[in-house]
Amino acid sequence: MKAEVCLFIAMLTQTAPLAGETPPPAYYEPAQFFRTQIQPILEKRCYKCHSHEYEGEGELFLDSKIGWQTGGENGPAVKPGDLKNSLLIQAIRHHDSDSAMPPKKKLPPIEIALLETWVLLGAPDPRTTPPKP
Structure with missing residues (x-):
């Protein structure tokens, strides 16, 4: 399954380079994938x-690994490898209007796909150290 996911990541992140640019890598190492694809979505x-x-809000902090692992009022935001039971994924899919995140507008499909991946x-x-409050 990991090979299929890696291929999916490569397909998601491939774009035609502009003149003089180096094309993006066909495979992202996991930490690099987080830094280049996931962290910018979380930040934005x-x-x-x-x-x-x-x-x-809701005692959930997504600016640290320990933050999403611990989670907020409803428990851990992410269950690694488990889309069905990851609250973050449920929220960004907007299946339930009470827990939909972001609340006003659904994320673009590419961002949802990257977070699911x-x-x-x-x-x-x-990220190993929590941010300073």
């Missing part, structure tokens, strides 16, 4: 409400 879409800088890969996250 989630940190406004779920980071130490903004006091973490991250969870399927076991949610690699190289």
